Amino acid sequence: MTSIPSLPLHLRASSPAPSSTQPLTRPNTISIAVDPVALVITECITVSSAMRKHARWAHSSMAAILGGGSKLASSIDTAGRRPGQQTDGSEREDEGSLGGRWGLRGKKGKSLQDNPLMSAFTKLRSDLKGCRDIKEFDTPALLHPFLQVIRSSSTSASITSLALIAITKFLSYNVVSKESPRLPEAMQLLSLAITHCRFEASNTPADEVVYIRILKLMEGMISGPGGDLLSDESVCHIMETGLGLCCEARFTQILQRSAEITMVSMCQVVFERLKHLEFEAGDEPGALEEDTKHDMDAVKMEPAVNGTAVEDMGDDSSSTLDMDTPKTSKEEPHDESRGDGKQEKVDTAMDANTEADAENTTNEKAPLLSNDEQPAETEELSDTPVDLGQVEVASEPPQIKPYSLPSIKELFRSLVELLDPHDTNYTDTMRVMALRIVDVALEVAGPSIANHPSLASLAQDTLCRHLFQLVRSDNMAILNESLRVAGTLITTCRSVLKLQQELFLSYLVACLFPKTDIPLEAGIDPRLYEGVPQSPSLVKPAPSQQPGSGRATPVPVRDRQRLGMEGGARKPDAREAMIESIGALIRVPSFMTELFVNYDCDIDRMALCADMVSLMSRNAFPDSAIWSTTNVPPLCLDALLGYVQSIWDRMDDEPRTEDLPSQQELRRRRALKEVIIQGSSKFNANPKGGLAYLATQGVITNVENPAEIARFLKATSRLDKKVLGDFISKSANEKILKAFIEEFNFRGLRIDEALRQLLYTFRLPGESQLIERIVTVFCEKYESDGNEDDIASTDAMFVLTYAIIMLNTDQHNPNLKSSKRMVIEDFARNLRGVNDGKNFDLEYLQTIFNDIKANEIILPEEHQNKHAYDHAWKELLVKIKDTSNLIICDTNIFDGDMFAATWKPIVATLSYVFMSASDDVVFSRVITGFDQCAQIAAKYQLTEVLDHIIFCLSKISTLAAGTTPDTSLNTEVTANDKSVMVSEMAVKFGRDDRAQLATIVLFKVLLGSESAVKQGWDHIIRIMLGLFVNSLIPASFSSIKNSVALGPIPLQPPVQVIDREQRQNEGGLFSALSSYVSSFANDEPPEPSEQEIDYTLCSIDCIKTCDFEELLNRISKLPPKPLRRVVKSLLSHIPEDSSPLIVKSEQPSHGSRPNTLYDPSLVFILELATILATRDSETVELLGKDVATALQSVIQHHSMYHYVVISRSAYYLLTLLRMSDQYDFVRVPVVLHLFSLFHDDALQRSAVPVLQGILDCMKGSSSSLRSEMATSPDFWSILHKLHSVPEASPYVFRIIEGLSAPPQTSITVDNYNSAIDLLNDFATLGSVGSNDEARRDHALRRGKGAKLPKPKHRDEVVRATRAVALIFQLTARVPAFITQSHLEPTKAWTTYWSPVFRNLTMQCLNPCREIRHQALSLLLRSLLSNDLASTEHKEWTKIFTEVLFPLITQLLKPEVYQSDPVGMGETRVQAATGLCKIFLHYLVALAGWEGMMALWVQILGIMERLMSSGVGDNLEEAVPESIKNILLVMADSGYLAPPDEKPEQRALWEQTWRHLDRFLPNMRPELFPETTAKGREKAQAPPPKSPKEQKSQELKNGAQSGETSEKQEAVAEEK
Secondary structure, eight states: OOOOOOOOHHHHTTSOOOOSSSOOOOOSSOOOSSOHHHHHHHHHHHHHHHHHTSGGGTTOOTHHHHTOOSSOHHHHHTTTOOTTOOOSSOOOOOTTSHHHHTTOOOTTSSOOOOOHHHHHHHHHHHHHTTOSOGGGSOHHHHHHHHHHHHHOTTSBHHHHHHHHHHHHHHHHTTSSOTTSTTHHHHHHHHHHHHTTOEEEOOSSHHHHHHHHHHHHHHHHHHHSTTGGGOBHHHHHHHHHHHHHHHTOTTSOHHHHHHHHHHHHHHHHHHHHHHHHHHHHHOSSTTHHHHHHTTTTTSOOOOOEETTEESSOOSSSTTTSOOSSOOOOOOOOOOOTTSOSOEEEEEESSOOTTSHHHHTOOSOOOOOTTOEEEEEGGGHHHHTOOOOSOOSOOOSSOOOOOBOOHHHHHHHHHHHHHTTOTTOTTSOHHHHHHHHHHHHHHHHHHHHHHHHSHHHHHHIIIIIHHHHHHHTTOSOHHHHHHHHHHHHHHHHHHGGGOHHHHHHHHHHHHHHHSOOSOOOOOTTOOGGGGTTSOSSOTTOOOOOOOOTTSSOSSOOOHHHHHHTTSSOOOOOHHHHHHHHHHHHHHHTSTTHHHHHIIIIITOTTSOOHHHHHHHHHHHHTSGGGGGTSOTTHHHHHHHHHHHHHHHHHHTTTSOOOOTTSOOHHHHHHHHHHHHHHHHHHHHHHHOHHHHHHHHHHTTSSSOTTOHHHHHHHHHHOTTSOHHHHHHHHTSGGGHHHHHHHHHTOOOTTOOHHHHHHHHHTSSOOOSSHHHHHHHHHHHHHHHHHTTOOTTOOOHHHHHHHHHHHHHHHHHHHOTTSOGGGSOOHHHHHHHTTTTBTTBOOOHHHHHHHHHHHHHSOOOOGGGOOSTTHHHHHHHHHHHHHHTSOOOOOOOSSTTHHHHHHHHHHHHHHHHHHHHHHOOOHHHHHHHHHHHHHHHHHHHHTTOHHHHHHHHHHHHHHHTOOOSSOOOOTTOEEEEETTEEEEEOHHHHHHHHOHHHHHHHHHHHHHHTTOGGGOSTTHHHHHHHHHHHHHTTSSOSSOTTSTTOOTTOSOOOOOOSEEEEHHHHHHHOSHHHHHHHHHHHHHTTOOOOOOHHHHHHHHHHHHHHHHHOHHHHHHHHHTSOHHHHHHHHHHHHHTSOTTSOOOOOSSOOOOTTOOTTOOOOHHHHHHHHHHHHHHTSSHHHHHHHHHHHHHHHHHHHHTGGGSOHHHHHHHHHHHHHHHHHOTTSSSSOHHHHHHHHHTSOHHHHHHTHHHHHHHHHHHHHHSOHHHHHHHHTOHHHHHHHHHHTTSTTTHHHHHHHHHHHHSSSSOOOOTTTHHHHHHHHHHHHHHGGGHHHHHHHHHHHHHTOTTSOOOOOSOHHHHHHHHHHHHHHHHHGGGHHHHHHHHTOOHHHHHHHHTHHHHHHHHHHTTOSSHHHHHHHHHHHHHHHTOTTTOOSSOSGGGHIIIIIIHHHHHHHTSHHHHHHSTTTHHHHHHHHHHHHHHHHHHTHHHHHTOTTHHHHHHHHHHHHHHHHTTOOOHHHHHHHHHHHHHHHHHHHHHTSSOOTTTOGGGHHHHHHHHHHHHHHOTTHHHHHSOSHHHHHHHHHTOOOOOOHHHHHHHHHHHHHHHHHHHHHHHHHHHHO
């Protein structure tokens, strides 16, 4: 087992012990365990040993082995040179040398001298003997022997490789470091050596190893610590060598790729340095350019291609070090004529210091990486190497300036030049290599390149020009790499590539946009994807044909595509690569925003952002795989979703507005752009109409101003050039023509150049007269700009211009043979003598002729020759000068407007993919896309976006059908106390997984975005209605706080209810068969299958996931304006034809109106609308009118609707009335009158909701609403109609009780009689309580053990007694009513007192004992009211004749008595007693009344009838006692006296006793004895009492009488 050797003692102490807590960090440099000096010596021995084994150096002296030279080291040191320093030249043969003394002789008698390559190593070893620290040794001297080997053409590949390995080690092991002496000079020498490496080629792998070693060393030099010390020349040499190796075709692919990898690595370092140079130069713009402007042309790279320089250099400045460096010895020239053998020599560069170059008089340079052959006999002469360091050291070392912008620019230029697609020296392989390296450069320092004008100009012009042509290549390697570079270039340098980016992207869009319509697919509604445009906006119509332009037809489309002027059909793989490139750009976070701001919002630019989205959208459809690949649709979908994701990610970022245009400004630009596009389209169809339109839109402020019109025509590129030419050439538009040409500046241009510039803007018309007009104005302008061109006059200028036009036609007419075309002589001949009798200068005409012949004057888009692209590019460069840089928009402030401009194709694509996809991953991505789109739309209040998303998802869900679902087959299945409504809709929905998923997505999208929805509510509500009528969502709105108190909305009952549990218990085949047969016999639908039930359960689970209750809750909390959209959408689903929606099954209910079918969805709409409208005062004001109108419409047509609809609508209207009593859109009289118009049957069926609504109005509304309702005749009419309805009676009574009960009584003079009558009706309804009393009496008669029956009509009795009490309470308000009425006393008494007494009297006859007794008691109390009697009139006396007397008369009737035989006797007693009490109470007031005697006689007659009624002992006792009290009081008061005492009372005395003696004969002797009594009474008569004493006595008597009456009442009650 091999163990790891322990460290030497001297290294152990310096090596830190590894810590278990701290991880070991990797050092920046590699340390070595051997002595650096020993390492260098070892490498010297290794190289020299390898050289001795070679035949060339087989006879080397022993000094090469012993480490000494041919001279003593001491003699060298005594020369004053420090160790490691080089001598002036090569060592000479010396007779006194050791070699001479040892007798070694050469061929010519001389001592055998070591080869200079060997001696250099020997000398280095000798110099290192006294070196203790390698850091102090001279670096050029250290590297000198190895560099000589590298540059020597006489060494083999293996030896050169060893030298390269040694130097690589020195750099890697830090033997040569930044602290090494003269390191900059050493680095320059090293770069010169390796870039001029020469060795004997053997065409073996060893040769390529050398190249790999060179590449490795160059990479180490650039990347290592000494890389920053290299000069611009050195870097250029290194990079030039690397490019040469990459471009050498005879090398293996591995070597070429290795060279490419090395170049990539070195370029990374070089371009990384550019960023550090920027930092060192400071923040001042252009500082680095200013510092290096004098050195920009000092270096030049000319990489060789296949061993041949592309261009011969004019001097050797690129091959020599332009500094004060030691000169190398000259290499002897090779004699190619010597020897028969041949040896291949491989050069990486010609030695700049060889005699051949020094004496080169033909200025020819050996090609890089060329293969030379030389004779073998020149071997010895070739052994002399280039000595790189045999010079004296200068007193001051040369100042080597580290490489900077000049070399970086030159490297970038060389790389870009390799991309030229028209240079045949370069192959596609080389271009691919160059593209990869350029891509790395842009990845590392793209923004820095854009910041430096010298580099930016290369990127803007040369790089883009070559790159955009390479993109059109059919070579996939070229295409892929060029697309990658273009993407990187745009990503990193787009700020200075505004127009170039537009050209590139517009080409891709034109190439990739399909020209076919989206195919129709079964099951997919075309409306889902109608937002995808059929063509991009940048597509222009084909150029108009110009008859006189030189060609009869436009350029064929195929030729224009070949020239790259338009997109054309590309191969599928190419299309996929382009799509990938665009997708990568779209995923750049701010890229699409910048397209939108810089192009879509720029009047003169294309709508690239919209076109890119449209392109991705169209190609995301599956049919795009037909003309591309199957990968294109998912790639496009991924790009679209990435675009949406980027907007979504930025939604909550802090907005950044610094140095950015405002949103308002961009919106203004976009609006103006749309106007100009529309105006241009109109102009192309009708110029005058287009200008008029533009004037109305404010683009042209004055259509009468030719200058303003001309500026627009020249500045707008969207006009048809032919239409423009025809328009300005018309005689009516001559002023516009002059103003148009005045917009040009022809100063300094030749006449044909000026004409060319003019005719680039429009097409000449075909008529000569029109052309003449244009030429005339052109000549005037050309002359006014100061151009003469030796043209004598304007006429001569006119003729010359016309001749140029004719020459252009002649030279480029495709129908004219070449032999028939003009030559210069013909052209000159035609113009002979035109110049005011003279000829034009022939050279001048020759120049014009040549230019026209080479380049046709034609519209730029119609070029078809080889100069087409160059012309387009030159035109682009001209535009760049006037174009501002691209605005970088790393912000989210424009996202709302951008998404608003691009959402349609996105949503359309998502919808189509959702309908056609089958992969779960695709579904997941699409769902996320929908959700993000909805959130973006909600964030920026893009209602149209949300509406369309909702439309698409609702269509996919299948729930938003235009018709109401059929519920005729709904069947309720119950089992285990659970029920499921199986419907056609539920089964169909549960079977469709896609529809369920769409529904979940729909309501997920809606969650949180409700306020931004507008038209989408139509689809949501349609879905809700369908689910509601099929029992899939709750039938109430309990999740909303202010929901109505009517309970759930009744639904259509199922056709049948199936109890599965019962069926299972019955079991058996016979049961199932009988059920099946009976369903057919009864015309019932068959029982649902298990699968249908499962589908229904799936539907229920899906709908439950959507959480409709939460949705309703969120809707109810919306702000008023969004809520208004919901309510309007709800109301829009009410049929407009005043007919209810008809469903097939009728609501089963007792007594439903015929021919009216129940529609629960209508109730759903009205109830939800009411709830939303009555949320608060603000919603009432905003929404109440619409809801009230809808409700009133339903109520007005009540005969057409089911009573459930009517009743609930009435309640909703009353609820709205309660909340909106201060508004005039719903008024109490109107509402109540609508209710009063109901048919009796309809009113009774609607009674409870109507009365509940009225009651709510009474309870929770203001007093004004209460009063307004209470004074309405329709109000009392409704109450009177409904009070007897059992279900409605409690509500009616609560209403009247609330109106009558103090302190907030609403009974007024207007409704007084109605209220009393209604209360009396309720008291009358309580008569049914007599039946309960009769049963109770019967039970009591049976004995004590009998169980008392429970009363059946207790509620009616309670209401009746309370009604009687309320009637009595109203008597307290009668005086106030009389005062308010201003009626005559007599009429007022009759109006307000009589109804109370009349109704109480009526209830005194009520069969119910409890009601009757209370009524009688309260009647008597009311008759004793202090406000009843009046001195002003005697109407109050009618209480006897119209109240008490009729009451007792009725009580005496047998039929009345038989209504309650048990208790009616007591009622008579109470009535009799009460009559006497009331008479005594008013005795004083009646005494002066002339009808007193008649009244008294009537009372006696009533008493007589009571005595003779024969109902028991109670009356027989009570009547005499009452009469006795009256007589005593009357006698004591002096109102009844014998005639002898008061003769004036004779008639009263006689009438009294005449009646009393008939039924009470013993009363007179008892109270008034005959004579004796009279005498005693007369003799003992007390003195008369004072009035005060009389009054006191009356009160005492009255009290005694009252006590007696109360005692009698108590006795009666006890009985």
